[in-house]
Amino acid sequence: MRTTTGAHYGLRDWIAQRITAVFMAVFTLVVIVALFTGVAESAERWRAFFGFGPMRFLSFLFAMSLCYHAWIGIRDIWMDYIKPVWIRLTLHSLTLLALFGYAGWCIEILWRL
Amino acid sequence: MAAPRSIQSPNKQRPKFLTLTAIRLPLAGVVSIMHRISGSILFLALPALIALFGLSLESPAGFERAGNLVKQPMIGIPLFGLAWAYIHHFCAGIRFLLLDMHIGLDKDGARRSAVGVLVVSLTLTSLLALKLLGVF
Numbered sequence: 001m002r003t004t005t006g007a008h009y010g011l012r013d014w015i016a017q018r019i020t021a022v023f024m025a026v027f028t029l030v031v032i033v034a035l036f037t038g039v040a041e042s043a044e045r046w047r048a049f050f051g052f053g054p055m056r057f058l059s060f061l062f063a064m065s066l067c068y069h070a071w072i073g074i075r076d077i078w079m080d081y082i083k084p085v086w087i088r089l090t091l092h093s094l095t096l097l098a099l100f101g102y103a104g105w106c107i108e109i110l111w112r113l
Numbered sequence: 114m115a116a117p118r119s120i121q122s123p124n125k126q127r128p129k130f131l132t133l134t135a136i137r138l139p140l141a142g143v144v145s146i147m148h149r150i151s152g153s154i155l156f157l158a159l160p161a162l163i164a165l166f167g168l169s170l171e172s173p174a175g176f177e178r179a180g181n182l183v184k185q186p187m188i189g190i191p192l193f194g195l196a197w198a199y200i201h202h203f204c205a206g207i208r209f210l211l212l213d214m215h216i217g218l219d220k221d222g223a224r225r226s227a228v229g230v231l232v233v234s235l236t237l238t239s240l241l242a243l244k245l246l247g248v249f
Binding site: 018019020021025028042043044047048050064070073074077098102106108109112113 | 123149152153155156159160162166167169170171172173175177199203206207210227
């Protein structure tokens with residue numbers, strides 16, 4: 001039987017998961033290099049590092065990428081192991097709600113800088 | 114319709130029950146399931162990680178408090194476990210990206226890269242442990 005809805009979201013999510021992964025990997029390397037230069041040595045430098053315009057912008061993108069990436073990954077886990085529709089729907093909803101909340105929380109942290 | 118020969122054959126025990134405990138998961142499979150497990154652990158830890166990140170950026174006092182928190186074994190040791198999860202997820206993820214690009218798809222190549230992921234991620238995690246313990 002052919003599914004008549006959601007014709008492309010599988011491929012779109014597959015690509016999104018990979019693009020966000022590459023972005024997060026590069027961001028991680030940037031942060032590691034920064035840690036070696038001592039940005040975590042004092043509160044002032046730590047704040048200045050994440051408060052620096054471009055870094056704040058990239059950190060925001062990292063948080064968004066993380067949430068999208070995690071959504072696809074966790075959704076795949078529910079789809080693989082949880083069969084009863086209502087439990088799956090509940091878990092999907094809880095995951096989405098949690099990730100939206102986390103995204104908002106990250107924005108709040110970054111926008112205060 | 115007649116059943117295929119293999120099913121009719123008397124010297125084959127059918128159905129075949131697989132002894133799950135006796136089957137060894139190939140290394141590529143180990144890396145794969147660990148990628149999923151590490152990802153789930155990181156997802157579950159997100160609120161704690163965001164809270165810690167927020168605290169560290171809140172104020173100089175918050176930065177101090179976050180620094181003291183991570184030095185406590187009850188928090189530091191789980192955090193170190195999360196560092197392993199991140200490092201493993203990172204390395205295994207790069208392997209999957211290469212596989213997506215059809216690099217190392219053959220059996221030997223896939224096995225070698227799986228070993229590579231385990232070696233690199235455990236080495237990096239050990240280096241981090243040594244760094245945190247102040248060895249270098």
